[in-house]
Amino acid sequence: MTQDLAPIRPSPPPVAAQPATSGSPLLATSPSGRSIRALTGPQKAAILVRLLLAEGADIKLDSLPEDMQTALTEQIGRMRLIDRDTLTAVVGEFVETLEQVGLSFPGGIDGALKALDGRISPGASSRLKQMVRERHSADPWDRIAHAEPDTLLAVLAPESPEVAAVVLSKLSVTRAAELLGKMPGERARRVAYAVSLTEGIAPAMVARIGESIARELDQRPPRAFAVAPAVRVGAMLNSATGPVRDALLDALREQDAAFAEGVGKAIFTFAHIPDRLNPRDVPKVLREVAQPDLISALAATLPQPGSPEGRAADFLLANMSQRMAASLRDEVETRGKVKGKEAEAALAAVVTAIRELSDAGEITLLSDEDDD
Structure with missing residues (x-):
């Protein structure tokens, strides 16, 4: 280990390896019984950084404040030879300190803001960010x-x-x-x-x-709504019945074609499943849908081959295990015809499960531009 530190040897005599003199506080007593002179915090930091660099560690020093980077570099420049006993004592003290740490907090308001991101109100977050900016600490x-x-x-x-x-x-x-x-x-x-x-x-x-x-x-004033208007309207129409949804979209197109286009992109219905849901995510979605709702949704759509809804039902069955698909088909035959309102509720349950998984980040819906 000390051989790795040899390249930093200039002409002045060693500083940290000298024995303690009368009145000099001791850092530790080495295993060999030698007394080691106390080091300052910056000196210990310089030793640890130099050791880690010698071992090939990738240290992100650029995340430190610039004045701390400067002080550390100057301290490393002043250091000379470090004997093995001193090195062992510094490393031992550092490891012991780490082992005693029970909980760490982010440094400063900026670090606290990152830790609490999404958990405090936009207004409070904006005021705190302004405070950080005024203190020039971010x-x-x-x-x-x-x-x-x-x-x-x-x-x-x-x-x-x-x-x-x-x-x-x-x-x-x-x-x-x-x-x-x-x-x-x-x-x-x-x-x-x-x-x-x-x-x-x-x-x-x-x-x-x-x-x-x-x-x-x-x-800039904080936004009252985190989601864009078109996305909010699209989410509302997701829960509306097909005729109501189509009528509202037609009315929006007449009033504001650009806004209506954004709403249309935000809408996700049962018929959109084959184009927007990744096939490998089908099992994850099915685990979130109650079995009665899934059977009702399939019973309402499978008898419509060639329709967008029927294509979605075939897509779901094609991307699950063959045994499960066969079992569901048997359940659908037993279930028989599904009434309109019950069918709408079942289809909405499947769509809701997909949207909740997407909002939680557990699945990613494909966009119109995706080739998948």
């Missing part, structure tokens, strides 16, 4: 990276293409491409070209742009 680019695309686009709209180019350059490639795709054609072209002008921009200017955009995001 990374503005983290705030920008997690902003809703439409909200970020609205904040960037009045900014120059050069400012927008800086923001996109600080985001992930996927996120930047998503934002470019949502911009009008001419605006997207200007912003894309402005990226070529960012090579010589000073880091201080990038930091000021980040602070300004993050401040604009924090000052």
Whole structure:
């Protein structure tokens, strides 16, 4: 182990390996009985970091505040040879400290906000983020990276293409491409070209742009509804009967074709199952549907071969075990004809199970653009 640390040997004599002198506090007594001089916290941190790097560990030091990164680097630069007894004592103390930890808390308000994300109200979250911003203790680019695309686009709209180019350059490639795709054609072209002008921009200017955009995001009033209007209306129509749903969609198309299109994309009915549900998720869905509801739904749709609902029933049966499918077909024959209201309730139960699994993140519904 000490051989790995040898490359950091300059000319001055060892600092941490000297025996304790009179009046010098002791860090520990080594197994050999040698007294080891006490080290400061930064010195211990430097030893541990140097040891981990020598062992090939991937340490994410860039997550530390810059002043701490600077102090750690300066301390490593001042260190010289570390004897084996000192190294063993520092590592032992570190391991013992870790073993005594019962619970850890995120550091600062910014860390607490991340831990409580989604569990406090939007208003409280907005005020706390503004507080963090005023104290300059949070990374503005983290705030920008997690902003809703439409909200970020609205904040960037009045900014120059050069400012927008800086923001996109600080985001992930996927996120930047998503934002470019949502911009009008001419605006997207200007912003894309402005990226070529960012090579010589000073880091201080990038930091000021980040602070300004993050401040604009924090000052925007929190949204009362987390879900877009078209998605909310689509969820309502999911539970409506077919005739009511079709009539309302037709009325919406006459009033606002673009909004009606968004509502149509948000609607998910039993007939959409073959196009939107991944075949491998069928068993998971069926476990969430009560057996009587599933049998009623199949009994109402299987006698309609070629119809969208009949195709959905065949899709479900085709993506479960053959034994289970045969058993369900027998149950359907025994069940006989299903009345209209009962059929609607059974189909809604299957759709509700799919939507709940999707909202919980346990399955992912396919979009119209997916090839699957």
